[in-house]
Amino acid sequence: MCEKCKGNFYITTPIYYPSAKLHIGHAYCTVATDTMARYKRLQGYNVMFLTGTDEHGQKIEDKAKAAGVTPKQFVDNIVEGPGGVKDLWKLMNISYDRFIRTTDDYHVAAIQKIFKKMYDNGDIYKGVYKGKYCKPCESFWTESQLKDGKCPDCGGEVQDAEEEAYFFRLSKYADRVRDLLENTDFLEPRSRVNEMINNFIKPGLEDLCVSRTSFTWGIPVDFDPGHVVYVWIDALFNYMTALGFENDRYDDLEAFWPADVHFVGKEIVRFHSIIWPAMLMSLNLPLPKKVYGHGWLLLDGGKMSKSKGNVVDPYVLAEHFGVDALRFFLLRTFPFGSDGNFSNEALINTINVDLANDLGNLVSRTVAMAQKYFGERLPAAQTADEEKDAELIAMVSSLRDKYEEQMEKFAFQNALAEVFKVISRANKYIDENAPWVLAKSEESKPRLARVLYNLLETIRVCGGLLTPFMPDTAAEIAKRLGGARMDWDSLTGFGVLPADVATVAGPALFPRIDMDKELAALEELNKPAVPALEIQPYAEEKVDFDTFCKSDLRAVKVKDCQSVKKSEKLLMFTLDDGTGTDRQILSGIAKYYKPEELVGKTLVAITNLPPRKMMGKQSNGMLLSAVHTEKGEEKLNLVILSDDIPAGAKLC
Ligand code: MSP
Numbered sequence: 001m002c003e004k005c006k007g008n009f010y011i012t013t014p015i016y017y018p019s020a021k022l023h024i025g026h027a028y029c030t031v032a033t034d035t036m037a038r039y040k041r042l043q044g045y046n047v048m049f050l051t052g053t054d055e056h057g058q059k060i061e062d063k064a065k066a067a068g069v070t071p072k073q074f075v076d077n078i079v080e081g082p083g084g085v086k087d088l089w090k091l092m093n094i095s096y097d098r099f100i101r102t103t104d105d106y107h108v109a110a111i112q113k114i115f116k117k118m119y120d121n122g123d124i125y126k127g128v129y130k131g132k133y134c135k136p137c138e139s140f141w142t143e144s145q146l147k148d149g150k151c152p153d154c155g156g157e158v159q160d161a162e163e164e165a166y167f168f169r170l171s172k173y174a175d176r177v178r179d180l181l182e183n184t185d186f187l188e189p190r191s192r193v194n195e196m197i198n199n200f201i202k203p204g205l206e207d208l209c210v211s212r213t214s215f216t217w218g219i220p221v222d223f224d225p226g227h228v229v230y231v232w233i234d235a236l237f238n239y240m241t242a243l244g245f246e247n248d249r250y251d252d253l254e255a256f257w258p259a260d261v262h263f264v265g266k267e268i269v270r271f272h273s274i275i276w277p278a279m280l281m282s283l284n285l286p287l288p289k290k291v292y293g294h295g296w297l298l299l300d301g302g303k304m305s306k307s308k309g310n311v312v313d314p315y316v317l318a319e320h321f322g323v324d325a326l327r328f329f330l331l332r333t334f335p336f337g338s339d340g341n342f343s344n345e346a347l348i349n350t351i352n353v354d355l356a357n358d359l360g361n362l363v364s365r366t367v368a369m370a371q372k373y374f375g376e377r378l379p380a381a382q383t384a385d386e387e388k389d390a391e392l393i394a395m396v397s398s399l400r401d402k403y404e405e406q407m408e409k410f411a412f413q414n415a416l417a418e419v420f421k422v423i424s425r426a427n428k429y430i431d432e433n434a435p436w437v438l439a440k441s442e443e444s445k446p447r448l449a450r451v452l453y454n455l456l457e458t459i460r461v462c463g464g465l466l467t468p469f470m471p472d473t474a475a476e477i478a479k480r481l482g483g484a485r486m487d488w489d490s491l492t493g494f495g496v497l498p499a500d501v502a503t504v505a506g507p508a509l510f511p512r513i514d515m516d517k518e519l520a521a522l523e524e525l526n527k528p529a530v531p532a533l534e535i536q537p538y539a540e541e542k543v544d545f546d547t548f549c550k551s552d553l554r555a556v557k558v559k560d561c562q563s564v565k566k567s568e569k570l571l572m573f574t575l576d577d578g579t580g581t582d583r584q585i586l587s588g589i590a591k592y593y594k595p596e597e598l599v600g601k602t603l604v605a606i607t608n609l610p611p612r613k614m615m616g617k618q619s620n621g622m623l624l625s626a627v628h629t630e631k632g633e634e635k636l637n638l639v640i641l642s643d644d645i646p647a648g649a650k651l652c
Helices: 024-043 058-067 071-080 085-091 105-120 170-183 190-201 231-236 266-282 314-321 323-333 344-374 386-408 412-433 442-466 471-480 488-492 515-526 545-549
Strands: 008-012 046-053 098-101 124-134 139-141 159-168 261-265 291-294 297-299 340-342 553-563 571-576 582-587 602-606 612-614 617-619 625-630 633-638
Touching (some): 008 024, 024 046, 058 071, 314 515, 323 344, 344 412
Parallel strands (some): 297 340
Antiparallel strands (some): 612 617
C-alpha cells in the first residue's frame, strides 16, 4: 500500500456471461461499481476494481455450436471483439484495474486445485444427481425450490437430470451461513436477507451438485476425467484467483482479500451470500466484508433483454445522450437497492432538468458573467456579505460529509440529491444577488466579484463530488475554472480557488434535448430491423431419393414469351424442349421480367407435372426460379442455364 493512501479497497462486479451482447441493464452494475471505485480513489484509497467474464457452461457451448465456431472462438469474439464486453466498458469509461476471463490459464489451474482441496477435506464427495436443471440459468433446483414447476429465477422450463456427480456439503454450513446473514451486515440491503432466509435457508439447504458430465465446456475435474466443474464454483472463485489465490500470476491477496464489497444483481444474491461464504468456510478463508444485492433495471415493468431492441443498447444510448449523461441517469434516477423502470422519457427528463437546467446553466451563467464583467480573471478586491453568503457557504462546507455518508451506504441517488440541493441553492443565489444589477456601478464591483467567486467555489466543490459519476464532465468543469483543484481534501469548503481565479468559456455542458423530437428519433431506431436478406426455411421433411428422381427436370429454350391478357402475374412461354413439339408453360413472374428479355434464354422446367389451366390456357410444367427476401421485398430469379446446353438435356 502506498504511504499516502488511506488503505486498500477491493470492489468487484459480477463477471458477465459472454453469451450475447450486453444491454444497459448489465452496464448498470458496472457503472455503479466504477462510480464507487472512483469515489474511493478520490478519497485516497488504493483501489482494486475487478471485472471480467464468466465463460464456461452449457449455454455457451450450445451457442457456439449454433454459430458453427468453437466455444473459445465464440467467447473471444464477444469479450474482445468489436462492440464486445471490453469495448463496452471502454465506451462507458469504466476504470477497472483488472479483467479476469475464466478461460485464463491461471484461473483454470487454480480452480482445479481449489476443487481438489475441498474434495480432500471431505466437503466435496461423489454421488448421483437427481433433480431439475434450468439450462438458461445453469442452475440446479430441487423439486421444492421450483415455482409452479418452473425455474424460480427465470420462470422457464426445467428438465429432469440424473447423473453421477460431485456434491458440495452446503448443508454442513447452513447454521453458520444463517448466522452470517441474520446477525451481521454481510448482506445488504436488509430486504435481501429476508429473501434469502425465507426462500432458501428456512426450506433447508441441501448439498449442491458441483460437477457435470453431460457437456465438456468447463474446467475439467483433473482427478476424474469426464467431469467439469459446475460453472458457479468456477465463477465465484474468480474474486480470489484474480488476486493470486492458488496461482502465481498475481500477488495481491494479502493487500486486497477479503473484498470490501461485491456488487451483484438481485438474482445472483443466492450464490454470493449462501454458496460463496459456505465454500470459503470450507477452506477456512476470510469472508468478503459485504455483498450488496442491487435491483434490476426493468423495461416496461419486465425483464430487459437485447431482443427488446435499440432502446436498451448502450451504444445507441451513449451516442444519443453522451456517456456521462447516461452514467448519471442510471445512478440519479433509481435507488440502487430497488428495481427501476428504464424509459427514454425518464432519461431525457433527467438530462434536461438536472444536467441542462441546473448544473449546465449554473456553470454557463457563472463563467459567462465572470468573463463579461471582468474578463479572464476576477479581481482580488472582493467584498463579502456575511448575511447574504452564509447559507450557501454553510451548505457547500457541509456537502462533502453529507455526500460521504450516503456514498458509504451505496446510496448513490441520495448522494447526488445532496449535490443537486446545493446546485439549486446556487442558482437561487444568483437570482438573490442579481449580478447584472451589481455590474451597473463601479462601487458594487467588489461585491459582484465575491458573488461570482462564491459561485465558482460552489461549482468546484459540486464538480469534484460529481467526478466519480461523470468523470469527463468534472474534468471539463475543472478546466472552466482555470484548472481548479478537485481533490478530496479540497472539497470541504471555500477558499481553495485564488481570489483572482481565471475562467475559461466553453459550450453548454449539456444542451437541452427536445423530448418529442428525440423520442421520435429513438422510436424510429427501435422499429424491428428488416433482415437484410432472408431465405425461406429449409424443409424438415425428407424426400427419398427415388421420389426425387421422379421429377423430370429439363433444359428448355424460350422461343416466345407473351403477357397474358387480364393477368398482372402471368407470362406465357412457348418453349423448345428438344422433342420437336413446342411446350407451353404459364408462369406467375410478370412482376419480375419483361417478356421480350427472356426470349432465347435457356431455362429449367419440371416437365412431368399434371397439366393445369390458368386464365383459360394450359400450362404443361413449371419453370424453376430462386426466391429470397431482401429488405422485406420478395425477389425472384429464373434459373438460367448456359446457352451451350441443348434443349431437352435432363437435369439430375
Ligand atoms: N456470470 C454471472 C455472474 C457470476 S459472478 C461470480 C452472471 N452474469 S450475467 O451476465 O448474467 O449478469 C451479470 C450482472 O448483470 C448480474 O449482476 C445481473 O444481475 C446484472 N444484470 C443483468 N440484467 C440486469 C438488469 N436489467 N438490471 C440490472 N442488472 C442486471 O449473472
